[in-house]
Amino acid sequence: MPELPEVEAARRAIDDHCLGKKIKKAIIANDPKVIDGVSPSDFEAALVGKTLIAALRKGKNLWFQLDSPPFPSFQFGMAGAIYIKGVAVTKYKRSAVNDTDEWPSKYSKLFIELDDGLELSFTDKRRFAKVRLLKDPASVPPISELGPDALLEPMTVDEFYESLSKKKIAIKALLLDQSFISGIGNWIADEVLYQARIHPLQVASSLSRENCATLCKCIREVIEKAIEVGADSNQFPNNWIFHSREKKPGKAFVDGKKIDFITVGGRTTAYVPELQKLSGGQVAKAADKQKRQTSKRKKAKDDDEGEDAANGTASEEEDTAKKAKTKRELKPRGHAKKPPAKRKSEDIDHNDEGEDDANQLASEEEAAAEKAKTKSEVKPRAHAKKPPTKLKSKASDDEDDNGAASDDGDDAEDNVHVENQKKKPQRVANKKQTKEKKVTNKKVANQNSKKPKK
Numbered sequence: 001m002p003e004l005p006e007v008e009a010a011r012r013a014i015d016d017h018c019l020g021k022k023i024k025k026a027i028i029a030n031d032p033k034v035i036d037g038v039s040p041s042d043f044e045a046a047l048v049g050k051t052l053i054a055a056l057r058k059g060k061n062l063w064f065q066l067d068s069p070p071f072p073s074f075q076f077g078m079a080g081a082i083y084i085k086g087v088a089v090t091k092y093k094r095s096a097v098n099d100t101d102e103w104p105s106k107y108s109k110l111f112i113e114l115d116d117g118l119e120l121s122f123t124d125k126r127r128f129a130k131v132r133l134l135k136d137p138a139s140v141p142p143i144s145e146l147g148p149d150a151l152l153e154p155m156t157v158d159e160f161y162e163s164l165s166k167k168k169i170a171i172k173a174l175l176l177d178q179s180f181i182s183g184i185g186n187w188i189a190d191e192v193l194y195q196a197r198i199h200p201l202q203v204a205s206s207l208s209r210e211n212c213a214t215l216c217k218c219i220r221e222v223i224e225k226a227i228e229v230g231a232d233s234n235q236f237p238n239n240w241i242f243h244s245r246e247k248k249p250g251k252a253f254v255d256g257k258k259i260d261f262i263t264v265g266g267r268t269t270a271y272v273p274e275l276q277k278l279s280g281g282q283v284a285k286a287a288d289k290q291k292r293q294t295s296k297r298k299k300a301k302d303d304d305e306g307e308d309a310a311n312g313t314a315s316e317e318e319d320t321a322k323k324a325k326t327k328r329e330l331k332p333r334g335h336a337k338k339p340p341a342k343r344k345s346e347d348i349d350h351n352d353e354g355e356d357d358a359n360q361l362a363s364e365e366e367a368a369a370e371k372a373k374t375k376s377e378v379k380p381r382a383h384a385k386k387p388p389t390k391l392k393s394k395a396s397d398d399e400d401d402n403g404a405a406s407d408d409g410d411d412a413e414d415n416v417h418v419e420n421q422k423k424k425p426q427r428v429a430n431k432k433q434t435k436e437k438k439v440t441n442k443k444v445a446n447q448n449s450k451k452p453k454k
Helices: 004-017 040-047 157-164 171-175 186-196 209-228 282-330 339-378 389-422 431-449
Strands: 023-028 052-058 061-066 071-075 081-084 108-114 119-123 130-134 260-264 267-271
Touching (some): 004 052, 004 061, 004 081, 004 209, 023 040, 040 130, 171 186, 186 209, 186 267
Antiparallel strands (some): 071 130, 081 119, 108 119, 260 267
16 A cells, blocks of 8 residues: 555655646546545646646645645545656556556546646546645645654654653554554554564553654654665565565564564554563553453353253254154044034035925926916817907907016026026025915916907
8 A cells, every 4th residue: 555655756756757847738537536526627727737846745645736726636545656657656566557558547537748748647446545626735634634744754752752651552553543643554554563573552651762762763764765765565675574464374474483463453463473572561461361362262162062052952852842743643533523524515415405406396387387388379269259359459468468477487487597506505495485486387377278258
């Protein structure tokens, strides 16, 4: 990640190649997450035609001073980087631009072409950087909230010792606090503590004046050495812990000594237990803490074993209960009758009997009606005198009425038969109603057969 040495290397490259030149062209990416608080068009308009006067830095922040405000500022985040076409600028692991890549890179957030043809780009693949346009970057956050720069504003030993005496937190967590001292990131903090032989968890206020002097010296030396080689990690000294920070636990060593990894201030921390030991009252506290942790692990293990045993017993009881239940379900229940099935069978028998009776009665009624109709049609009318026209008309009307009555009777019988078929099963009408119906049908048949003779 870009820390003070990487940002300083970029600042020096701009200082060497871009100062005094006018901005001819500017292209700002449409990425509100990185381009903070200003539209790309307004940003471009504020840069074109301006002359680059200086490149300034504080901590991990960089800004360009132009011949008039506002000024572009850059907070590098995790993967921010400055590239100048044709100029070797420091590269680091999360940098996205190589010499063979397209130019400007697809990850470019700010592109500038100067009047002599030189081109500069700020890229950010991870998009955690911030690019702002500010009238006075040093007077507003985040730069105004930074502590003294670790390279440009180093504290004296007495100032450093006095500052630490008020801090009751781990020394590494304090070094990462940018409001205390700006520019130190994770790898620099690990390196300076290793070089000073100070444990990362050592409480800052417990450090002696001698420890503070050694730590101040190591901060200055590590940062200056990194800047001297252009922040190129391949040229860092071989005895630095930096080269083994990315290795897996158990396989990380420096000068033949094992490196362990812990978490301090929310960050992964590499240190050498053999050389970086806790001192003072923290030794006893660390021992007690380790003892408590061991006791907790043992208790947790015992609880797990007890829980496993309890689960095993419960499982056995469940199996026994299941077997007993299965036996009860499989056991024969003798010749007990099934009341629901019997009732259902009886209902079906009654319904079938009722249906047969209904069909038989309907058939008898149809046969009687048919017989009466045939008898009336066959009876001779040879000796009958012709009635007067008026009487004939009346007799004809009577015949029509009788025929209609007969048809109505047939229709009624048919309807009864169809209705009985649709509504199955149905209870049979009582015998009294059936007899009355038969008598009615016979009367109708007799009326049709007995015609008055004149």
